[in-house]
Amino acid sequence: MATFTCRDFQDHFESSEDGPRSASPRSLRVQAHLRDCPSCRNFVEDLGTIRAAATQLAVSDPEPPERIWSSLRAQLQQEGIIHEAPAKQSWFHEFFGFGLPRPVLAGGYLAVLLAIAFGLSGPINSRINRQRWLDGTQSSLTPLSAQLTSAEQASLLSLPASESPVAASLHKNLEIVDNYISLCENSVREEPENELAREYLYEAYQEKADLLAQLNER
Amino acid sequence: MNATLAAPLRFDWKTGLLAPGLLLITSSSVFAHNVEKHFKVEPRSVVTIHNPDGKVVVKAWTKAEVMVIASHTSDKVEVDVEQTGNRVDVMTHQISDTISPEDLRADYQINVPEDAELQIHDDSGEVSVANVLGDMNVETVGAGVDLEDAAGYLTVKTVGGSFQCIRCAGRLEVSSISGSFKLLNLRSYHVHAQTSKGNILFDGEFLPNGIYRLKNYSGVIEVHFSPGDSFDLSATSVKGRVNSQANLTPPAHARPVYSKFGNAILGTFNAGHAKVELSSFDGTINILKRD
Numbered sequence: 001m002a003t004f005t006c007r008d009f010q011d012h013f014e015s016s017e018d019g020p021r022s023a024s025p026r027s028l029r030v031q032a033h034l035r036d037c038p039s040c041r042n043f044v045e046d047l048g049t050i051r052a053a054a055t056q057l058a059v060s061d062p063e064p065p066e067r068i069w070s071s072l073r074a075q076l077q078q079e080g081i082i083h084e085a086p087a088k089q090s091w092f093h094e095f096f097g098f099g100l101p102r103p104v105l106a107g108g109y110l111a112v113l114l115a116i117a118f119g120l121s122g123p124i125n126s127r128i129n130r131q132r133w134l135d136g137t138q139s140s141l142t143p144l145s146a147q148l149t150s151a152e153q154a155s156l157l158s159l160p161a162s163e164s165p166v167a168a169s170l171h172k173n174l175e176i177v178d179n180y181i182s183l184c185e186n187s188v189r190e191e192p193e194n195e196l197a198r199e200y201l202y203e204a205y206q207e208k209a210d211l212l213a214q215l216n217e218r
Numbered sequence: 219m220n221a222t223l224a225a226p227l228r229f230d231w232k233t234g235l236l237a238p239g240l241l242l243i244t245s246s247s248v249f250a251h252n253v254e255k256h257f258k259v260e261p262r263s264v265v266t267i268h269n270p271d272g273k274v275v276v277k278a279w280t281k282a283e284v285m286v287i288a289s290h291t292s293d294k295v296e297v298d299v300e301q302t303g304n305r306v307d308v309m310t311h312q313i314s315d316t317i318s319p320e321d322l323r324a325d326y327q328i329n330v331p332e333d334a335e336l337q338i339h340d341d342s343g344e345v346s347v348a349n350v351l352g353d354m355n356v357e358t359v360g361a362g363v364d365l366e367d368a369a370g371y372l373t374v375k376t377v378g379g380s381f382q383c384i385r386c387a388g389r390l391e392v393s394s395i396s397g398s399f400k401l402l403n404l405r406s407y408h409v410h411a412q413t414s415k416g417n418i419l420f421d422g423e424f425l426p427n428g429i430y431r432l433k434n435y436s437g438v439i440e441v442h443f444s445p446g447d448s449f450d451l452s453a454t455s456v457k458g459r460v461n462s463q464a465n466l467t468p469p470a471h472a473r474p475v476y477s478k479f480g481n482a483i484l485g486t487f488n489a490g491h492a493k494v495e496l497s498s499f500d501g502t503i504n505i506l507k508r509d
Binding site: 164166170172173176177180184197203204211214 | 360
C-alpha cells in the first residue's frame with residue numbers, strides 16, 4: 001500500500017464531502033495520517049478553532065452587510081485566488097457557509113477568515129478594550145481621588161485664615177490644577193484608551209498632591 | 219517786641235530738635251536693618267538661601283568669598299547668616315507671633331564664587347542669578363526666577379512664578395503650574411520644562427544627543443530652529459493644534475497612539491541628532507524657523 005502523504009491528505013480534504021472523520025477506508029487512512037502528522041493535525045485543529053470562533057461571532061454580533069461579502073469575493077476573484085463555485089458542493093463549502101471551492105489554497109482561506117474574524121471582532125474588541133481601560137483607570141484613580149479630596153479638606157481646615165499673597169497664589173493654582181483634573185477626567189472618560197490623556201491626568205493628580213504638601217507645610 | 223521775637227525763636231528751636239528726632243524714629247523702623255557679612259570659602263562651596271518674601275540677587279565674582287548684604291524693614295523678622303564648613307546658610311525668619319505678610323520681606327544681594335552651588339527658596343518676590351556655574355536648585359511660589367549665564371544642573375520649581383533663562387548651559391529641569399518660561403540662547407544638553415497653564419518659548423541650540431522635553435496643559439509652546447539644526451521631533455497636542463515649519467522626514471515607525479489621539483507631528487530634521495519632544499493637552503505648539 002502506497003504511503004499516504006500530506007499531499008494526499010490535502011486532495012482528500014478538498015474533494016471529501018463528509019470531512020476527514022467519516023468511516024470510509026480512505027478516511028481511515030486520512031485519520032491515521034492525522035494521528036501521525038502534526039502539521040496536518042494542526043491545520044485541521046486551526047480550522048476547527050476558526051469555525052468555533054466564527055460561529056460565536058455570528059451569534060454575538062450582527063451579520064456584516066452583504067456588500068462586504070460581495071466586495072471580498074470580487075477582490076479575491078480579481079486576484080485569481082478564487083474562482084466561481086463548482087456545481088458540486090463539498091462539505092468544506094457547508095463548513096464555511098459560502099462557495100469557496102479550492103481548499104488547496106487553505107492559506108488564502110485562512111487569511112480571509114482571519115481578516116473576517118478581525119473585522120467582526122474589531123468593534124467588540126474595541127468596546128471591550130474601552131471598558132477595560134475605563135475600569136482599570138477608575139479602579140486606580142478612584143482611591144487616589146478620594147485620598148486627595150480628603151487631604152485637601154484636611155489641609156484647608158487646618159490652614160489659618162491668611163491673606164498673604166503666597167497663600168492666595170497656592171489657592172489660585174490649586175483651582176487651576178482642579179480644573180485640569182476635571183478636563184482630563186472628562187477626556188479619559190470619553191477616550192479611556194487614550195494614553196496621553198491618562199498621562200496628563202496622572203500628572204495633574206501629582207501636581208495637586210505637591211500643592212497640598214506645600215499648603216500643609218505652612 | 220522781644221517777646222514776639224522770642225516766641226518764634228523758642229518754637230523754631232523745639233521744632234529743630236523734634237524734626238530730626240522724628241526722622242530718626244521713622245528711619246529706625248524703615249531703614250535700620252542692614253546686614254553685611256563676608257565668609258571665606260573653599261572651591262565648590264554651597265550657599266543656601268531661605269527667604270519667605272523679597273528680592274534675592276546672586277552674582278558670581280572672582281573672590282573666594284561669599285558676601286551677603288541683607289536689608290529688611292520690619293523688627294518682626296531677622297536675618298541669620300552662618301557658615302558651617304564650606305557652606306553658608308542665609309535665612310530670614312520671623313521673631314514675632316503676630317506678623318503681617320509685608321513684615322516678612324527681606325532683600326538680599328549676595329556675591330559668590332562662580333563655582334558655588336546654590337539652593338534658593340523664595341516664596342514671593344524675585345530671584346535673579348547671574349554667572350554662577352555650579353549646580354542650582356531654586357524653589358518659589360509666586361516669585362519669578364531669572365537666570366543668566368548659568369550652568370551645571372539647574373532645577374527650578376515654581377507654583378505661579380515665571381522663569382527666564384538666558385545663555386544657560388548644562389542640564390535644566392523647570393516646572394511650574396501657572397508660570398511661563400522663556401529659554402533664550404540656551405546651550406543645554408538636557409532640558410525638561412513643564413508647566414500647566416503657561417507658555418514655553420525655546421530659542422536655543424539643539425546639541426547633538428541632547429534631549430529637549432517641553433510640556434504644558436494649555437498655552438503656547440513655541441520652538442525656534444535653524445536650518446542647520448538636527449533633531450528628531452515629536453510634537454503632540456491632545457486637544458490643540460500643532461504647527462510646524464520644519465521639513466521633516468517621516469518616521470519609519472510611528473507610535474499609533476500619536477496618530478490616533480490628538481494632533482501630532484513626528485519626523486526627523488536633518489540627521490536627527492537631538493531629541494525634541496513637545497506635548498500639550500489643549501494648547502498650541504508652534505515649531506518655527508528662526509529669522
